[in-house]
Amino acid sequence: MVDAARAQRLAKRITTIVASAIGTEIKDPRLAHVTITDCRVTGDLHDATVYYTVMGESVDAEPDVAEAAAGLAAATGALRSKVGAGTGVRFTPTLRFELDSVPDATRAMDELLARARAQDELVARAARDARPAGDADPYRHDDAPEGEVGSGEPDVE
Known part of the structure; x- marks a missing residue:
């Protein structure tokens, strides 16, 4: 037993x-x-x-x-x-x-996490300087007049 x-x-x-x-x-x-x-x-x-x-x-x-x-x-x-x-x-x-292989695995995980943090920082830096491709608010709102989209600018066709 x-x-x-x-x-x-x-x-x-x-x-x-x-x-x-x-x-x-x-x-x-x-x-x-x-x-x-x-x-x-x-x-x-x-x-x-x-x-x-x-x-x-x-x-x-x-x-x-x-x-x-x-x-x-x-x-x-x-x-x-x-x-x-x-x-x-x-x-x-x-x-x-x-x-014991745990310290080596921990060291490898720490290195992977450091690389991921560096990549996240690069993405955040690129996003900080980025501008939207279209209107700032591309969605229709109920209170907007019929021909307007989002921020009140007329729809361009």
């Missing part, structure tokens, strides 16, 4: 334990810029997928994702032991680490 609420609670606890262990107890320099973002646990509580991101050392530096993945692979046993001790469940879930 699958208990989704229990799986979510366990995933949250695993996220906390792994993030804390990486930050304070695991002394691998390859994990210095790793951030744990999420965790998903299967319904039977036997497998956990831990999502992580890697930040660069500086603003313009590319993060070394391969080194971080190698560091996480090397620390998986120690991290699983910490999860087992910290959760108290009968069977400690296996840990699988996956690079």
Whole structure:
């Protein structure tokens, strides 16, 4: 029987334990810029997928994702032991680490939104200087005399 609420609670606890262990107890320099973002646990509580991101050392530096993945692979046993001790469940879930794609997708969406805003600004600038092709008010009004349209100017034929 699958208990989704229990799986979510366990995933949250695993996220906390792994993030804390990486930050304070695991002394691998390859994990210095790793951030744990999420965790998903299967319904039977036997497998956990831990999502992580890697930040660069500086603003313009590319993060070394391969080194971080190698560091996480090397620390998986120690991290699983910490999860087992910290959760108290009968069977400690296996840990699988996956690079989180959400930051990259967010960055791509931000770039798309910036391009859309720039295009909107160009359209607004063109509309600001534009003039209507016909009369300012091309519709007939009930109060206008028979031969006149909109602004009171006579109909040109």
